[in-house]
Structures are given as C-alpha cells and as structure tokens.
Amino acid sequence: MITELETALGTVQVMTTNNRGFSAEELAERALNQIINVGDNAPPVIADQARAFQENLREVLIYFMREAMRSRNVTLAAKFTEAGFPELVKLIDT
Numbered sequence: 097m098i099t100e101l102e103t104a105l106g107t108v109q110v111m112t113t114n115n116r117g118f119s120a121e122e123l124a125e126r127a128l129n130q131i132i133n134v135g136d137n138a139p140p141v142i143a144d145q146a147r148a149f150q151e152n153l154r155e156v157l158i159y160f161m162r163e164a165m166r167s168r169n170v171t172l173a174a175k176f177t178e179a180g181f182p183e184l185v186k187l188i189d190t
Contacts, residue, residue, distance in 0.1 A: 120161035124154050 102108075111118070111126065118126075131153065134146045169188045176184040 120158045120165060123161050124157035127157055128154055 111122070113122075128150055132146060132150045134143050134150070138146065173185040173188055176182065176188075
C-alpha cells in the first residue's frame, strides 16, 4: 500500500506490505524513483533515453536484489542448521 503525506517539507511517500517484506520488484521501483526522475518538461529525445535507461537499470536492480535475497536465505539456512534447527530451513525460500 502506498500512502502520500503532505508536510511542510514536501510530499512524503510511505509504502507498506501486509505479512511480508518487499519484493525485489517493489524495492527496485523505490530505488529507481530515487535515482532517476524523468521530468514532464524534458525534451522527448532525452525523456525517451532516460526511460530506456530506467528500464535497463530496473532489470539490473531486480536481478541483484534477488541475488542478495537468495544469499541472505542461504546464510540463514546455514545459521539455523548450525544452531540445531534444520527444520526451520524448510520455511525459507532458498
């Protein structure tokens, strides 16, 4: 869910999920919104280039965020096993 709040400092956007963390796609979108902003008044050629770059960057971000998530899950699985709780590994999407 996305909520926008108007403050004295400007608009603040808050994103939440229900009973889960953010997906790689959701995180990539949030990152892209901070990295690239295509202005409404940008010349069409520049706007098209920026959007193409944004799409390429989105795919790169998603790929590496998924890799980071998998890596963290592997680390958690190892820690659960070392701690004597191998049954918890089944709860992790590895």
